[in-house]
Amino acid sequence: MEGLIPESLDEALEALSERKFIPIAGGTDLMVRYKRWKNLPPSFPSLPLFIGHIAELSGIEKKDDEIVIKAATLLSEIEQSPLVPSILRKAISQMAAPGIRNMGTIGGNIVNSSPAGDTLPPLYVLDAKVVLLSKNERRCLFIYDFITGPGKNQRRDDELLYEVRFKVPKHTHEMYRKVGTRKANALSKLSVAALASSRDGKIDDFRIGFGAVAPTPVRVKSIEEKVKSRHVSELSDDFINEIVNEYGEWIKPIDDQRSTALYRKTVALRLLRAFLLQLKPV
Amino acid sequence: MGDISKPVRRFDAPEKIMGTARYVDDYFEEEMLFVRIVRSTRPRARIKSIKLPKLPSGYCVVDKNDVPGENRIKMIFDDWPFFAEDVVNFYGEPILAIAGPDREKVYELSNAVKIEYEDIPPIYTIEESEENKRPPIFGENNLFADYFYEKGDPDGAFRDADQIVEEEFRTGFQEHIYLEPQGMIAKYEDGRITVFGSMQCPYYVKNALIKAFGFPEDRIRVVQTTTGGGFGGKEEYPSQIAGIAAFCAYKTGKTVKLVYDRAEDVEFTTKRHPSRIRIKGAIKDKRVVGIEVDIALNAGAYAGLSSVVLQRAMFAATGAYRIDNVRVLGKAFATNIVPLGAFRGFGAPQAIFAIETFMNHVAKKMGEDPVRFKLAHRYKKGDTTATGGLLRSEVRLPEITEKIIEMSEYYEKKKQKEKDGKLYGIGFSMFLHGCGFTGNGEEVLKSIARLKKRKDDKVEILISNVEMGQGPQTTLRKVVAQVLGIPMEDVIYENPDTDKVPDSGPTVASRTAMIVGGLLYRVAKELKEKWKEGEEVVVEKQYRHPEYIKWDQSTFKGDAYPEYSWGANVIEVEVDPLTYEIEVKKAYAVFDLGTPLDKKIIEGQIHGGMLQGIGYATLEVMEFENGRFKQRTITDYIIPTAMDAPLFETDLVVEPYKNGPFGAKCAGELTLVGAAPAVCAAVEDALGINLYEIPIRPEKLLVLMNKEDN
Amino acid sequence: MKIEFILNGKKVEVNTDPARRLLDVLREDFGLIGVKEGCGEGECGACAVLIDGKIVHSCLVPVGNVKGKEVTTIEGLKDTEEYKVIHESFLDAGSVQCGFCTPGFVMATYALLKENPQPHEDDIRKAISGNLCRCTGYSMIIDGVKLAAKRGEKLWKD
Structure with a gap:
């Protein structure tokens, strides 16, 4: 198997317009997924297109009221960037290990579209959009519309994920919790990212995303709406129970080699409850 | 000459730091063949047919028909074949191997082998094996071993008891995860088989090859390469790999390399035996006066070393406690799982977890503090052990306990219930470890150690024991140099080569420092007397147990070990009240392992052993489901990282053993056995519940705590 | 495919499959045995090297990704x-x-x-x-x- 190392974004898009490739930025997920046996190269399903080095695909900037992160930006750069909201930085700082964050990219984590992808719950609650480029087209989708299933998304074979962008929220409360198999270099049993803002006792923003508890990350705007515009004094036990129960309908985890469905669901809902309780006045 | 315990720089370290030390995978040769093992994809089945792909020239298949001698790995029962014959007994059992010059091609060919099976109903658990409703795997009743011993009058103790407490404990699989995966390189030249590789026991491998080839012993040579950790995982299993590599070399006449991919190593090599341990205690006047311990080990598909692992578990059944009326039962059950094998502690970690947790629970029931309760039962000098052996040395458990209680501020911290929003707990364990081979093992082995003083006045240590990280390259050099009064640099100790070294036994059972070191000490003493400058002098000695050791292997009566090391651990944990994630924050240890031959090396053994024990109790989950492990990569079977490891604080109490070199006793395994029960006690303290099983998973705690709440 | 990079301060070129693991290229093509394979899954770090000064796990790096970059192994560090x-x-x-x-x-x-x-x-x-x-x-x-x-x-x- 060979592949292509394009010099520029245009060359990469040109190549993609001609035949199917598997784009590789950091390679940290793909090298493991297609691993075969000791000392053999992995067996990719199509020719690899190496894009990690393309300068146009790397960088973090603030554009108007948005933060724009190019797809092949290293996780370690995002982790250290003061432009990036802390909820995403926290999530990234708990991903894998330093040596992997120095190779892995945010675009890789998004396109991988794993239910346990750790950047996804923060990106869901940030209402992030992804920009896809092909030779002749540019598309922009919300991340929750982009990801359609475990390992599945809307990227067409001729497209590259170009960038991810989002507005910086002005929130007063924030929670990120990864419950992993251990404290470093761990895969998530589940994760929760939540933002909220309450001003003068009124909850004017409430968003929560869950990872590794369903085929795709879970964010339910209809339930969020119920919490929004409430006064914190209305966060009664009954109300909180009702919200927790409603999320319970959406959280449908599995048993696997890392945890159990029961644990994932119970703990996800406990963390939700803990976050709602944080909003209550002391 | 200074204090033997004073740390020196390790002899093996510079090359390891620079990356120039050669482990088996670091040897490359032109014209080398690579091997891939084709394994059973059924847990239990009859092989109906094997269809091979067409082999290009230079590639070959090696299977049971290519074993020149007997297709059995020499161990205790010799039931484990190198290659499956008609029946496969576990998922991953080797059926054949493909060798060839290009790894890519070897991989492709091995995947193209088609095997048809006829399934046989499999047996996975101790209970299924015990019920014996399916065709037995071994003998008529699936039992690789079925033992029993008694002391005093256990029936009388139960009859007269104020109260009887019965509990059942479970322990899980544990995988070694030595950082260097297993591997061997084999050659066939001038009518001789030579095998190089990662191993703990060169003569085990040699003897296995003698049987497999039917060759006289001078036609087999085994050389250890720098070994990246063993922990028991490279005790018996290397014979399996050495055999397959050697058969390939014999058939092709080429140099053959067989190094496992980590995923193969995780899924298909030996692991620690899961156990079910039932303890029944007779309580009289708030003391355990009688005990019955029933130990069942899940032993996997072949007997391997399971019978001896079971013996060590049984001899550790009453822990560090004098109980005068004892009955211990033990069974090792055959199942359709990869053979379970040696792992640091060798049966003791299971038994010590059970007895320690049992003692904690009984103490709580009696309304007593577990530390004081345990001290009240502790062994003393002059007591007889569970097997009726005599404790001839001072048992310094009170001093050990006093030190650790003070060091850890145990009683002050015991009052604490919360810390930084987490549930806080602290736990204590007290334990022993029998030094050297179990029972009559050392008598059977009759180890030989040799020193050769060369004409240049340098001295070679000639033994078959290996450096695998635990430090003998340094400690044994120190022993010999100190006795001879020469600089350590003048002592040479190379990786053993069976052509050059006598059989000083395997590198197992924490025996290298105490038994082999003790033997070298005596050899060095004699060499010193015979020393002649500028001349070659060779001195050799054979190990003999001290005269006073009495042991009956048929009744398990007497001194199961020549000496014991002792210890206590304290562990602090914080448990998240929402997720039940367990953080082990601090680990304290005080040990009496005799004279430390190097304080720094011992310190390293303590930290490493304890962290393995902590992992055993917490993160290291391996579940068996539908005929296969669920965790079969190092991504899913996880060990602690630096962020999971606690802070350690340690101290020693020194009660020297007169036959150990400078008074050294056993160390390596002792450091692991007490950690799991201390972790368990700490989590119990944090949550206010009783636990009966390791690993302690947050998933399990959630279920238990929900039950508590309802 | 020809891939040029700087290895331990020297410009090198390999003609190889760009999907090959950097780990294998370093060990097999350059004999740099200080880079160890402990797992091949990015878990153990025994194969750690520096790329442009940053630590990475070389078992997860396809050699196509190091084109034009500076790779440093323990062997390249040894004299510093x-x-x-x-x-x-x-x-x-x-x-x-x-x-x-x-x-x-x-x-x-x-x-x-x-x-x-x-x-x-x-x-x-x-x-x-x-x-x-x-x-x-x-x-x-x-x-x-x-x-x-x-x-x-x-x-x-x-």
């Missing part, structure tokens, strides 16, 4: 003053047992101290969290890193 300080510190702190993980820890230590010359205990634990050790319990490796930070004080600040 920084390495010597780490070497001596690991020796004195008892950081080594079986040694299979050690070159990876040396790389992680080097990468950490270059970025953060006076790390706290937590920084050290985080920096070596991608390197597994089964022998030491990490404590004496952490001592080695601390000692190297102290002894090499001025070196790390360059």
Whole structure:
């Protein structure tokens, strides 16, 4: 198997317009997924297109009221960037290990579209959009519309994920919790990212995303709406129970080699409850 | 000459730091063949047919028909074949191997082998094996071993008891995860088989090859390469790999390399035996006066070393406690799982977890503090052990306990219930470890150690024991140099080569420092007397147990070990009240392992052993489901990282053993056995519940705590 | 495919499958055995090398990704003053047992101290969290890193 190392974004898009490739930025997920046996190269399903080095695909900037992160930006750069909201930085700082964050990219984590992808719950609650480029087209989708299933998304074979962008929220409360198999270099049993803002006792923003508890990350705007515009004094036990129960309908985890469905669901809902309780006045 | 315990720089370290030390995978040769093992994809089945792909020239298949001698790995029962014959007994059992010059091609060919099976109903658990409703795997009743011993009058103790407490404990699989995966390189030249590789026991491998080839012993040579950790995982299993590599070399006449991919190593090599341990205690006047311990080990598909692992578990059944009326039962059950094998502690970690947790629970029931309760039962000098052996040395458990209680501020911290929003707990364990081979093992082995003083006045240590990280390259050099009064640099100790070294036994059972070191000490003493400058002098000695050791292997009566090391651990944990994630924050240890031959090396053994024990109790989950492990990569079977490891604080109490070199006793395994029960006690303290099983998973705690709440 | 990169300060070119793991290229094509394969899944860090000064796990790097980059292995570090300080510190702190993980820890230590010359205990634990050790319990490796930070004080600040 060979592949292509394009010099520029245009060359990469040109190549993609001609035949199917598997784009590789950091390679940290793909090298493991297609691993075969000791000392053999992995067996990719199509020719690899190496894009990690393309300068146009790397960088973090603030554009108007948005933060724009190019797809092949290293996780370690995002982790250290003061432009990036802390909820995403926290999530990234708990991903894998330093040596992997120095190779892995945010675009890789998004396109991988794993239910346990750790950047996804923060990106869901940030209402992030992804920009896809092909030779002749540019598309922009919300991340929750982009990801359609475990390992599945809307990227067409001729497209590259170009960038991810989002507005910086002005929130007063924030929670990120990864419950992993251990404290470093761990895969998530589940994760929760939540933002909220309450001003003068009124909850004017409430968003929560869950990872590794369903085929795709879970964010339910209809339930969020119920919490929004409430006064914190209305966060009664009954109300909180009702919200927790409603999320319970959406959280449908599995048993696997890392945890159990029961644990994932119970703990996800406990963390939700803990976050709602944080909003209550002391 | 200074204090033997004073740390020196390790002899093996510079090359390891620079990356120039050669482990088996670091040897490359032109014209080398690579091997891939084709394994059973059924847990239990009859092989109906094997269809091979067409082999290009230079590639070959090696299977049971290519074993020149007997297709059995020499161990205790010799039931484990190198290659499956008609029946496969576990998922991953080797059926054949493909060798060839290009790894890519070897991989492709091995995947193209088609095997048809006829399934046989499999047996996975101790209970299924015990019920014996399916065709037995071994003998008529699936039992690789079925033992029993008694002391005093256990029936009388139960009859007269104020109260009887019965509990059942479970322990899980544990995988070694030595950082260097297993591997061997084999050659066939001038009518001789030579095998190089990662191993703990060169003569085990040699003897296995003698049987497999039917060759006289001078036609087999085994050389250890720098070994990246063993922990028991490279005790018996290397014979399996050495055999397959050697058969390939014999058939092709080429140099053959067989190094496992980590995923193969995780899924298909030996692991620690899961156990079910039932303890029944007779309580009289708030003391355990009688005990019955029933130990069942899940032993996997072949007997391997399971019978001896079971013996060590049984001899550790009453822990560090004098109980005068004892009955211990033990069974090792055959199942359709990869053979379970040696792992640091060798049966003791299971038994010590059970007895320690049992003692904690009984103490709580009696309304007593577990530390004081345990001290009240502790062994003393002059007591007889569970097997009726005599404790001839001072048992310094009170001093050990006093030190650790003070060091850890145990009683002050015991009052604490919360810390930084987490549930806080602290736990204590007290334990022993029998030094050297179990029972009559050392008598059977009759180890030989040799020193050769060369004409240049340098001295070679000639033994078959290996450096695998635990430090003998340094400690044994120190022993010999100190006795001879020469600089350590003048002592040479190379990786053993069976052509050059006598059989000083395997590198197992924490025996290298105490038994082999003790033997070298005596050899060095004699060499010193015979020393002649500028001349070659060779001195050799054979190990003999001290005269006073009495042991009956048929009744398990007497001194199961020549000496014991002792210890206590304290562990602090914080448990998240929402997720039940367990953080082990601090680990304290005080040990009496005799004279430390190097304080720094011992310190390293303590930290490493304890962290393995902590992992055993917490993160290291391996579940068996539908005929296969669920965790079969190092991504899913996880060990602690630096962020999971606690802070350690340690101290020693020194009660020297007169036959150990400078008074050294056993160390390596002792450091692991007490950690799991201390972790368990700490989590119990944090949550206010009783636990009966390791690993302690947050998933399990959630279920238990929900039950508590309802 | 021809891929050029800088290896331990020298320009090199390999003609190979770009999907091959950098680990295999370093060991098999260049004989750099200080780069170890402990897992091949990015879990253990025994294969750690520096790419443009940053630590990475070479088992997860397709060699196509290093085109034009600077790769440094333990062999390339060996003659530096920084390495010597780490070497001596690991020796004195008892950081080594079986040694299979050690070159990876040396790389992680080097990468950490270059970025953060006076790390706290937590920084050290985080920096070596991608390197597994089964022998030491990490404590004496952490001592080695601390000692190297102290002894090499001025070196790390360059």
